[in-house]
Amino acid sequence: ITKKTKNRYMDKNETLKLSVLDVEEKYKYEYSEPVYSADQIVSYGSDNLAPILFNNCYKNSATLKSIIDGSVNYVVGDGVVVNDNLATLKEQVNRNGLTMREFVAKLAMSYFKFGGYAFQVIYSKIGIPVELYPLDFGRCRINEDGTKIFYSKKQWGRYTSKADSYDRFNKKNFDPQKPTQIFYYKGDFTENYYPLPPYYAAIKDILTEIECSKYSLNSVSKGFSARYIFNFPGVDNVTDEQKRDIENAIKSKFCGSDTDVNFMLYWRDGEDKLEIEKLETDDAPEKFIAIKDNARENIYTSMRATPNLFGLPTSGTGFNSQEYASAFKLYQKTVIQAVQDGIKANIDKVFGVKDGISITPFFIDFSDEK
Numbered sequence: 001i002t003k004k005t006k007n008r009y010m011d012k013n014e015t016l017k018l019s020v021l022d023v024e025e026k027y028k029y030e031y032s033e034p035v036y037s038a039d040q041i042v043s044y045g046s047d048n049l050a051p052i053l054f055n056n057c058y059k060n061s062a063t064l065k066s067i068i069d070g071s072v073n074y075v076v077g078d079g080v081v082v083n084d085n086l087a088t089l090k091e092q093v094n095r096n097g098l099t100m101r102e103f104v105a106k107l108a109m110s111y112f113k114f115g116g117y118a119f120q121v122i123y124s125k126i127g128i129p130v131e132l133y134p135l136d137f138g139r140c141r142i143n144e145d146g147t148k149i150f151y152s153k154k155q156w157g158r159y160t161s162k163a164d165s166y167d168r169f170n171k172k173n174f175d176p177q178k179p180t181q182i183f184y185y186k187g188d189f190t191e192n193y194y195p196l197p198p199y200y201a202a203i204k205d206i207l208t209e210i211e212c213s214k215y216s217l218n219s220v221s222k223g224f225s226a227r228y229i230f231n232f233p234g235v236d237n238v239t240d241e242q243k244r245d246i247e248n249a250i251k252s253k254f255c256g257s258d259t260d261v262n263f264m265l266y267w268r269d270g271e272d273k274l275e276i277e278k279l280e281t282d283d284a285p286e287k288f289i290a291i292k293d294n295a296r297e298n299i300y301t302s303m304r305a306t307p308n309l310f311g312l313p314t315s316g317t318g319f320n321s322q323e324y325a326s327a328f329k330l331y332q333k334t335v336i337q338a339v340q341d342g343i344k345a346n347i348d349k350v351f352g353v354k355d356g357i358s359i360t361p362f363f364i365d366f367s368d369e370k
Contacts, residue, residue, distance in 0.1 A: 041142070041150055042144055042193045042194075044194050047158050049156070050194070051139075053203075054114055054138070054197055055113070060213075061206045063296045063300070066311060067112075067199075067299070067300070067303050067305050067310050068113060070311070071335065071336065072109050074332065074336045075108040075336055075340055075343075076101055076105050076108065077340075077359050077361045078361065078362055080100050080358075080359050081358045081359075083355060094122070094133055098132075098134075100357060104359070106134040107134060110134070110136075110137045111342075112197070112339075113138075114195060115194075116186040117135075118134075118149065118182055118184045118185065120132070120133040120135055120183075121183055122180055123174060123179045123180070124179075125176060125179075129351055135182065139152045140184065142168075142184060148165055148167065149167075149168050149182040151163055151166065166180055167182075169182060169350065183346065185346055198304075200302070202295075202299045205296075205298040206295070206299055208291060208295040209296060209299070212289075213292075216288070230274065230275075231275040232246070304334060304335055309327060325364045328362075328364050340359050340361075344357055
């Protein structure tokens with residue numbers, strides 16, 4: 001509110017009530033892990049709803065989605081090959097027809113969204129793993145001693161949910177009466193029960209980008225992009241019903257029925273004319289663009305990614321083919337290869353083999369470029 005507006009209200013000893021939406025509070029997420037059930041299930045975040053936040057970040061942030069989708073493509077590379085020591089999985093990894101390439105892609109997607117992944121291991125009657133089913137990591141919970149995985153077919157609630165209990169993967173504890181175990185991977189450096197996604201340090205930046213996008217949409221759909229105060233005179237001569245009619249008429253005329261109100265009404269006496277005051281300056285859109293650009297840069301930084309590798313050319317830098325190849329090589333070495341190696345090692349661990357699968361990496365070649 002401008003100083004002039006504030007002083008006029010304060011000088012009259014009047015109270016101006018504003019409804020303020022605290023964006024950070026709306027998305028607040030604290031990474032504490034209380035135990036809340038007789039089964040000693042550990043809460044995924046302080047409210048057990050952390051995966052919902054992570055999923056929403058992925059779905060609503062164009063920058064994050066681009067990085068994650070592109071990274072998954074880089075992980076599967078130019079092909080996933082099942083070697084002879086896993087011959088039974090060459091065609092498919094389960095009876096649903098899922099190929100090994102699709103299986104690796106789903107694990108990679110889960111890793112970049114949540115920082116970990118989980119998959120179901122089906123044993124034969126003699127204790128040999130024969131099928132693999134990727135799981136939605138956000139629907140998995142673990143118990144306090146790390147031996148049980150609880151999987152809910154529906155989203156978990158704040159404190160509980162109906163879930164099926166499985167033994168965590170351990171070949172030595174195979175029970176013929178329980179032909180299913182769940183392999184639970186939370187990353188190599190996670191000390192907590194649940195991992196943090198790679199972009200966790202940029203959560204606020206991701207939410208900032210999302211809110212800026214909403215602002216842009218509202219600015220277009222509402223008719224006028226700034227926020228206003230309507231100062232109406234003659235408060236003693238207007239009934240409450242008339243006030244509501246005036247407010248609804250303004251909303252219908254300038255905002256549309258499907259958008260939020262972008263103005264406030266202030267009724268006063270002792271005045272004889274209507275005044276309209278802006279709550280935002282004319283350069284507000286430019287400020288939002290700058291904020292959004294800064295947030296996008298921080299998202300890329302958190303993922304150790306270069307915008308050019310994910311379809312966002314860096315303007316004014318003269319980024320050429322050699323620099324692109326170098327950036328891709330660095331990202332492949334420091335991020336993608338680590339994810340590939342982890343997935344390959346965990347598949348080997350399940351089947352007790354070495355080099356069960358191979359992944360052909362992307363190769364960038366600009367030698368024919370003119």
